[in-house]
Amino acid sequence: DVKVTQSSRYLVKRTGEKVFLECVQDMDHENMFWYRQDPGLGLRLIYFSYDVKMKEKGDIPEGYSVSREKKERFSLILESASTNQTSMYLCASSLEETGRGIGTQYFGPGTRLLVL
């Protein structure tokens, strides 16, 4: 079974703090993704990565950065947390298929972040 783990289930931070969210997958997947999920807005893609040291902006990258130094680990960084970044953050990974990036994404349990 694919296992995607996230470092924290719940996190409380103060405005202006630097926040690190860690994600690890154990299936040697090439692709990793970070989403945020908000009521009424669904899942929105923040950043993704097709390989180590590679990153691509998703639909809402502003205020975030990412790091992928190892294949199994993908970190999301909030450089200076703001209250509008209070959300559920979901990490996912997928296997590259047919060279077209088509692969089922498997999700972690999520990190619920509250920024005060």
Add this chain to the structure above:
Amino acid sequence: GESVGLHLPTLSVQEGDNSIINCAYSNSASDYFIWYKQESGKGPQFIIDIRSNMDKRQGQRVTVLLNKTVKHLSLQIAATQPGDSAVYFCAENILYNQGGKLIFGQGTELSVKP
């Protein structure tokens, strides 16, 4: 434009009945679709997928139907159980830069009455 949407935001069914959750997509070039189930406080869980060269795929108690003519996707759950209560998302894979990314629908909340 890119959009994947669900016709019904909520669905309430009696235990034992069949459930049908619908989804419309707009990108005719998409060739891969996935249904996810998300229980409260958890991440989305893969249920079933289908490629565009198929119009039906069956799993355990679930069936996905794809109608490319009208760009419509549905998830059928047979003999719905209380444990099926969750939010269900459809997702559409589109090609993006070097690979693909998923576009998610807003979700339908399924409530199963005992």
